[in-house]
Amino acid sequence: MSEPDESAPVSAGAQFFEKIDMDTLIKGFDKYPEATAELNIRGLRSMLLTEVALGLVNLIVAVLQNDGTEIKQAFTILFASIIAAAIMRSLRREHSNMLFVRVSYYVCMTLFLTLAVQFGSFGDPEVQAFTFMVLIIVLPLFLIDNTIRISLYTAVVTALFLAASYISKDYHIFCTDLSHGVICWFVGLVCNFSINGAKYQWVVSNEKLLVKSEHDALTGLYNLNGLELIYENLAQGKGGFFMLVDVDHFKAVNDTYGHPEGDRVLSEVAVCIHKVFRSTDIAVRLGGDEFLVYSPEMMDRSAAKEKMSSFLSIVREINKGDEGKPGVTCSIGACINEGQFHSYEEMYSEVDKCLYEAKRNGRDSFVMR
Secondary structure, three states: OOOOOOOOOOOHHHHHHHHHHHHHHHHHHHHOHHHHHHHHHHHHHHHHHHHHHHHHHHHHHHHHHOOHHHHHHHHHHHHHHHHHHHHHOOOOHHHOOHHHHHHHHHHHHHHHHHHHHHHHOOOOOOOOOOHHHHHHHHHHHHOOOOHHHHHHHHHHHHHHHHHHHHHHOOHHHHHHHHHHHHHHHHHHHHHHHHHHHHHHHHHHHHHHHHHHHHEOOOOOOEOHHHHHHHHHHHHOOOOEEEEEEEEOOHHHHHHHHOHHHHHHHHHHHHHHHHHHOOOOOEEEEEEOOEEEEEEEOOOOHHHHHHHHHHHHHHHOOOOOOOOOOOOOOEEEEEEEEOOOOOOHHHHHHHHHHHHHHHHHOOOOOEEEO
16 A cells, blocks of 8 residues: 655645644634633623522522521622623623623622622621632633633632631631632632533534635635625625636646646635735635635725736746646636625626636736726
8 A cells, every 4th residue: 555645735725724723722712702702601691690599599598597697698699690680781792802701700700709708707707608619619610711810810719718717707617618718719620621621622613613614625715605704795885806716727737637636726726815815805716716805995906906916926836847737827807896886796797707808818817897
């Protein structure tokens, strides 16, 4: 059996997915701010529901025991939950970023833990703390954040509680709070780390599926699903530069040199698109040897012509000097939408005419309206 050819070119699509794997290992959740913000919003809701449930249980128990102090504490927790819920209502996914949601979570968590510190020390100095021990484990479970930051935060809060317990309680009760507090802090960290690891894998899997559903595996460009981004820009009234690209004599390349060489040419053309155009531009492989590039809000005709000239120039370099490999050129039809086109279909029809004019003119050129 022959050994695999390690020198064989790796497609742009494969490089794209390998880069995603590496980036996730380095940047973690920060690579996916929208997904992280959404998970923290859900976590905040779960935390508030937990607080409401704990408050109701404490209130019922306190009422049954006819304990005025416990009733007051349970009512305070419920009231705090209502305040936190009001904060949560402002956390709408389309108007929130990852940092804002994360800070809001810390604010709400600090509110409840401050109450727990008060209730578990000065509020009831004759007994061992219970509510604080539960909250220091449960509340961080729903938060997605840097593990070091969570551990430092919970360590500071636990230290403040133990200081309050030391001041307000008998030494033997304090020692019990000390041992329980350290154990609960550690258990909370372990649980948070485990849950965040599971959430991380879920986010990465979902993002990979999303990327694969939107991108062409060979070239790494958008597939036809990327047209939705163009529709959105047009719906918002944004103009821009629209370019249709066709690889010249591509059928002859496939017929003469084989489909692997044809795939390599397509992958190299995609690399050229990446080199010339902005990362914010929308590059789509429509199918076969046809590509489309849409640059929102690029209205400068001279700049557009310069980009097309640069693109055609570097495409010519793909197989230059390689004997036995086909020369590569492209033809381009383009236009700038200054408001005269109101749909993708209108723009495509216009650039398609320009593309065929470029082919009639001898190929390896562009025509722009």
